[in-house]
Amino acid sequence: METGSTDIFLSRAAEFFSLQYDFALYALLAAVLVGVICGLVGTFMVLRGMSLVGDAAGHATLPGVAIAFLLTGTKSAPALLLGALVSAVLGAMTITWISRGPRVRADAAIGIVLSTFFGLGIVLLSYIQASPTGQQAGLSEYLFGNAAAVTPAQIGVVALAGAVLVVLVGIFYRPLSLMVFDERFAQSLGLPTHWLELGLMSALAVAVVLSIQAVGVILVAAMLIIPPSAARFLSKKLPGVMVASVVMGGVSGALGAMLSYVYEGVATGPAMVLVAVFFFALALGFGPVGGALPRALRRRRARQRAMPGGAR
Amino acid sequence: MSAGDALTIQHLNLSYGAERVVEDVNVKLKPGSLVGIVGPNGAGKSTLIKAIAGAKEPDSGTITICGEEGRRGRRHLTYVPQRGEVDWDFPITAEEVVRQGRFAHVGLLRRFRGDDKAAVTDALQAVAMTALKHRQIGELSGGQQQRVFLARALAQGGEVFLMDEPFAGVDAATEKAIVEVLRALRDAGKTVVVVHHDLVTVSDYFDELVLLNRTIIAQGPTAEVFTPDNMRETYGGNLAIFDRRDAVAVVE
Amino acid sequence: MSFLIEPWQWGDWMWRGMLTLNLVAITCAVLGVFLYLRRMSLIADALAHVALPGIVMAFLVTGSLDGALMLGGAAVVGLFTAVAIEWVSRQPTVRSDAAIGVVFTALFALGVILLSTRVRDAHIDTHCLLFGDVLGVSDRALSLVAWSTPLILGLVAIFYRWLAVSSFDARFALALGVPVAALNYGLMSAVTVTAVAGFEAVGAVLVIALIIVPAATAHLLARNLKAMLAISAAHGIIASWAGMYLAIGLNISAAGAVVVAGGVLYALAFLFAPEHGRVWRWRRRALATSGPPRPLSPSG
Numbered sequence: 021m022e023t024g025s026t027d028i029f030l031s032r033a034a035e036f037f038s039l040q041y042d043f044a045l046y047a048l049l050a051a052v053l054v055g056v057i058c059g060l061v062g063t064f065m066v067l068r069g070m071s072l073v074g075d076a077a078g079h080a081t082l083p084g085v086a087i088a089f090l091l092t093g094t095k096s097a098p099a100l101l102l103g104a105l106v107s108a109v110l111g112a113m114t115i116t117w118i119s120r121g122p123r124v125r126a127d128a129a130i131g132i133v134l135s136t137f138f139g140l141g142i143v144l145l146s147y148i149q150a151s152p153t154g155q156q157a158g159l160s161e162y163l164f165g166n167a168a169a170v171t172p173a174q175i176g177v178v179a180l181a182g183a184v185l186v187v188l189v190g191i192f193y194r195p196l197s198l199m200v201f202d203e204r205f206a207q208s209l210g211l212p213t214h215w216l217e218l219g220l221m222s223a224l225a226v227a228v229v230l231s232i233q234a235v236g237v238i239l240v241a242a243m244l245i246i247p248p249s250a251a252r253f254l255s256k257k258l259p260g261v262m263v264a265s266v267v268m269g270g271v272s273g274a275l276g277a278m279l280s281y282v283y284e285g286v287a288t289g290p291a292m293v294l295v296a297v298f299f300f301a302l303a304l305g306f307g308p309v310g311g312a313l314p315r316a317l318r319r320r321r322a323r324q325r326a327m328p329g330g331a332r
Numbered sequence: 333m334s335a336g337d338a339l340t341i342q343h344l345n346l347s348y349g350a351e352r353v354v355e356d357v358n359v360k361l362k363p364g365s366l367v368g369i370v371g372p373n374g375a376g377k378s379t380l381i382k383a384i385a386g387a388k389e390p391d392s393g394t395i396t397i398c399g400e401e402g403r404r405g406r407r408h409l410t411y412v413p414q415r416g417e418v419d420w421d422f423p424i425t426a427e428e429v430v431r432q433g434r435f436a437h438v439g440l441l442r443r444f445r446g447d448d449k450a451a452v453t454d455a456l457q458a459v460a461m462t463a464l465k466h467r468q469i470g471e472l473s474g475g476q477q478q479r480v481f482l483a484r485a486l487a488q489g490g491e492v493f494l495m496d497e498p499f500a501g502v503d504a505a506t507e508k509a510i511v512e513v514l515r516a517l518r519d520a521g522k523t524v525v526v527v528h529h530d531l532v533t534v535s536d537y538f539d540e541l542v543l544l545n546r547t548i549i550a551q552g553p554t555a556e557v558f559t560p561d562n563m564r565e566t567y568g569g570n571l572a573i574f575d576r577r578d579a580v581a582v583v584e
Numbered sequence: 585m586s587f588l589i590e591p592w593q594w595g596d597w598m599w600r601g602m603l604t605l606n607l608v609a610i611t612c613a614v615l616g617v618f619l620y621l622r623r624m625s626l627i628a629d630a631l632a633h634v635a636l637p638g639i640v641m642a643f644l645v646t647g648s649l650d651g652a653l654m655l656g657g658a659a660v661v662g663l664f665t666a667v668a669i670e671w672v673s674r675q676p677t678v679r680s681d682a683a684i685g686v687v688f689t690a691l692f693a694l695g696v697i698l699l700s701t702r703v704r705d706a707h708i709d710t711h712c713l714l715f716g717d718v719l720g721v722s723d724r725a726l727s728l729v730a731w732s733t734p735l736i737l738g739l740v741a742i743f744y745r746w747l748a749v750s751s752f753d754a755r756f757a758l759a760l761g762v763p764v765a766a767l768n769y770g771l772m773s774a775v776t777v778t779a780v781a782g783f784e785a786v787g788a789v790l791v792i793a794l795i796i797v798p799a800a801t802a803h804l805l806a807r808n809l810k811a812m813l814a815i816s817a818a819h820g821i822i823a824s825w826a827g828m829y830l831a832i833g834l835n836i837s838a839a840g841a842v843v844v845a846g847g848v849l850y851a852l853a854f855l856f857a858p859e860h861g862r863v864w865r866w867r868r869r870a871l872a873t874s875g876p877p878r879p880l881s882p883s884g
Contacts, residue, residue, distance in 0.1 A: 323350075
């Protein structure tokens, strides 16, 4: 690397974090909030073995958006968001509903909902515009996100919803953690697991809908899955995993927004995902809970103990 | 090693990651024997079975089946996995499960001939499942499922039969039927190795025992090996032992 | 009747689209059954998404948008994805679904960034990648599908016994001497090739739907594996025809219409399958809890 490029990088990064430009501030706030909210909700999904439900919920927003547009006839943000939210909840609940009972694989249920809802969305969009490629720009933004276009009002909504989510998770922490660990047992204790399920799926839908503007439909799944998966290498306890996931999600958001500012053409969404992947790789290598290096060290110690003298 | 041994294990070490679960196991079994492997939970029974079946790579040591090692040796082996490990929703009928036993003989493309079909029919007959052969596997009771897997092993044939807890979760009638089949196999000169959990029936079922807890505690004819001292050593303190006049009864 | 025949007279795009779609649907449906039974359906989701980074990287390496090279690149990245998912899911504390999510989103993010920074002027049509162009199938796409379909179906026929036994009982298959791991990678390669070959014609979203949904429908209806394969293929074909005519009749997206038609078929099977349909189960439950006791027929 040329010596100059690091300097340029550092000065651009400093410029970004000095927050002298409003749009940089908004992008930063949006990305961090998305990282935090997804990191929190994603922890529960990953621990329940339902990581990809978030992916399906993301794709399931499309028909809701299209129907909201058909009904209202405008591109007003609140209506579209509400449509997205309703159809994301519907998609997530459909998954849990059809995975119950015999002859259904939970993973296939995710794929079925993902593709059918998205297909329906595509059909509705193509119906709205006679030519299926008419509104490519809007669709591309929806698919890939655009954090720079987030408005202060939207950030306010996201922050508020995020705060509500945190409070709710705090209040329902015990039943939620029980359900994540052992749903049958939770049921036997008389916990309303169906309502908890609905709550969790709604939280997921909220997280997905709030994130789409910043990271897009396809990469929402990444922010829901990667930070929690990395966090599992850092702690054996649920609160520890949750905190680590939230922190990594938030930091990924901040660094992603910064990278997107520094490098022209790099969108915030994919940049935060790659930062999160970097954290995941670190956790995989060095995480105290099952990371590759600690495991190798432990194995070596065990071998040395097995052979007194420690030769070899 | 005498050429006549059916299964020989020498200095076998097995581990998961850093943890050694089976240490220096040596076993020698003759044809025509019905052998129980007995030990507490976590003693390494399943790991040992996996290693014999080729699903677990040993750290060191050799496993010889009918005088041959590795993949060649495993051709003589017929393995009945634990019942819980398959998918009961799988679209497959009882008869088709039994037909899988012949895959070892027909390979990928050869058609089923008369002797293959006869082996399948006989195997279903031996476990009294002929009437239910068109049921989907998940529609059978636990005991019936276990019979089907035993029939698959019978259809496959082989010299050494390896069974992981065949009596887990089956009804009394099935347990009896399975024992009958195992005895018939022994009488036909086969070696039958069974991982077993129920200490009450041990002395009824098996001619020989291998007591395992990480390593071999004792092995030999059941009457000699199944003693209070040996059982105490195998199970540690977690065992109540009732010594009556003619038998040892043990409760885990 | 004229509605059914007329599209065929508008030029050769109809039969080209139909042929391609049906071939892709059959291959996807057959492979989908094995993925489904191994609980690996969502690998299809991952492989369909990594086509974007695959094509972008192939373009970066070769500098051209030539079909063969691009497809080769996509295939290489697809295989890499399968291996990476396998490797990540073997790590402690990472479940297989999380491994899928981590790997494909990571590659997708990389693909988007490369697309926007390095190959901005290459005109890779992301819309086309996702939704395909069933009504305008190119010669290349058609010939690719025409070659890969018999190849993959032939391989499945040859290795049918191994695939069947290892899907049902992997331990037993291993003891039989079936090379379970190699077979697994073979299956992944076949899915990758199918996905890549199908992209240009039908797009990523439709590939996912054609792999996952028919197998799920077939599982509700079939009692044995051969029946499941046949029903799955039939589902793929029916959805293709229904979707295509819907698309033409209503002037809507063809890929979307085929996906929706498949979803409707699944919903019908889910509710009304002879043995496992939910409607019968609800009715049995309703009868059992209310009304005078009466003998219930097992078929509902």
